[in-house]
Amino acid sequence: MTSDSGAVDVSIQMLFGMIAVLFAMLLVFDTSTYWHGRNVYNEAAAEGVRVAAAFDGSCADGIAAAELSVRESAGAWARDVRVSCTDGPVVTVTVSGSSPGVLAGALGFSVRVSESAPKER
Amino acid sequence: MRTRCGDDAGVATPVEMMYLLVFCMIAVVFLGFVGRLHAAGLQLTNAAQSAARSASMAADPTSAQIAALEAVDVYGLQSRCIGGPSVVMSWAPSPSGSWQGGSVTVRVSCSVRNQSLTGVWSPGSRTVAVTDTQPIDRYQR
Numbered sequence: 001m002t003s004d005s006g007a008v009d010v011s012i013q014m015l016f017g018m019i020a021v022l023f024a025m026l027l028v029f030d031t032s033t034y035w036h037g038r039n040v041y042n043e044a045a046a047e048g049v050r051v052a053a054a055f056d057g058s059c060a061d062g063i064a065a066a067e068l069s070v071r072e073s074a075g076a077w078a079r080d081v082r083v084s085c086t087d088g089p090v091v092t093v094t095v096s097g098s099s100p101g102v103l104a105g106a107l108g109f110s111v112r113v114s115e116s117a118p119k120e121r
Numbered sequence: 122m123r124t125r126c127g128d129d130a131g132v133a134t135p136v137e138m139m140y141l142l143v144f145c146m147i148a149v150v151f152l153g154f155v156g157r158l159h160a161a162g163l164q165l166t167n168a169a170q171s172a173a174r175s176a177s178m179a180a181d182p183t184s185a186q187i188a189a190l191e192a193v194d195v196y197g198l199q200s201r202c203i204g205g206p207s208v209v210m211s212w213a214p215s216p217s218g219s220w221q222g223g224s225v226t227v228r229v230s231c232s233v234r235n236q237s238l239t240g241v242w243s244p245g246s247r248t249v250a251v252t253d254t255q256p257i258d259r260y261q262r
Contacts (some may be wrong), residue, residue, distance in 0.1 A: 010134065017138035024145035031149050035156030042160060046167045053171075090195050115164075116195050117171045120178065 030101035030109065037074070037099030038111045044069035044083075045115040048093035052085055053117040059085035062093050070095065080110075092116045150239055157238045161201075161249050165229050168196040168206070169253040173227040176210055177255040181220055186210050189227050202231035203246060212257070226254040 044066045052062025066083045081097035096112040103109075172189040179185035189210050198206040207230045215222030230250035235243040 013135045014138075017135050021138055021141050021145070024142050024149075028145050028148045028152065031152040031156075035152060035159070038156065039159055039163065042163050046163065049167075050170075115167055117167070118175060118192050118195055120174075 026102050030099075030103045033101045034099045034109050034111070037078075037097070038113060040070065040074045040078070041081075041095040041097060041111050041113045042115070043073065045093045045095040045113050048083065048085070048095070049091055049115040049117045052087070052093055053091040053119050055120040057120075059087050059091070062091065066093055066095055070097070087119075089119055090116050091119050150241055154235075154239045157240075158247070158249070161231070161233055161238070162251065164196060164198075165206075165231055165249050165251040166253070168193050168198065169227050169229040169251040170255075171195070172208065172210075172229060173225055173253040173255040176212075176225045176227060177257045182210075182212055185212070185225060193229060198229075198231055201237075202233060204232070206231045215257075221257055221259050223257045224254050225257055226252060228252045 047069045048062040048066030050062075051057050051065040052059050062085050063083045067081070070078050070081050070083075077100040079098045081095065084094045086092045092114055093116075094112065094114040096110065099109045099111050101109060172192040175188040175192040176185035179188045190208055193206055193208050207228075209228045209230075210225065211228075212220070212225040213223050214220065228250060229252075230248055232246045232248045234246045238247065
């Protein structure tokens with residue numbers, strides 16, 4: 001009788017323990033995909049700002065280049081991708097979107113990256 | 122006589138789970154460190170490329186140095202690097218010995234505190250350095 005109740009205690013501990021361990025492992029997975037997604041968006045923003053800041057470049061060209069970069073690198077998982085650009089002596093391209101992951105869908109991990117460069121004159 | 126199972130009384134498994142949880146937390150911190158380090162590298166790569174490109178379009182080495190510094194300023198590295206970023210410009214002349222037609226190299230380096238990379242207390246700092254070379258515009262006057 002005593003040993004049975006001990007087994008139930010352990011089972012309950014295992015239940016909560018497994019939930020915590022699974023959550024932690026999914027967090028590790030989501031962390032790695034978050035940083036991967038951020039790097040992809042960062043590369044796209046850098047590519048976009050290079051094109052937009054060129055002497056004969058424009059914000060429209062920069063946005064198109066950034067969107068193409070995201071499509072080529074992350075077409076399968078990139079969601080809600082928005083690219084914006086501000087013109088001027090310093091050109092800034094901002095790329096935002098969602099990172100892939102298991103928890104990310106529910107918690108809504110989003111990524112926002114900006115890159116700037118001086119406009120060529 | 123007591124068996125081994127009787128000794129641990131079912132405590133061993135939850136303790137092992139705690140080790141696993143601690144390992145997962147360390148993995149999250151480590152992934153954050155690597156991610157931020159890579160992001161810093163990307164930003165410095167873009168800064169070095171932009172600085173070398175700006176310098177390559179200048180009319181002479183003096184104005185190229187100023188253009189490179191101005192280009193790096195845009196990236197806001199002053200607040201992120203310990204003591205600000207270091208920008209070193211060098212150039213190689215063309216076969217005829219002139220500025221036009223040569224190449225310009227810009228090296229941007231930045232020391233970052235490990236604490237700002239990991240997000241938790243950690244000692245020391247890490248220096249990230251990136252070099253970029255661009256051909257000097259032949260037609261710029």
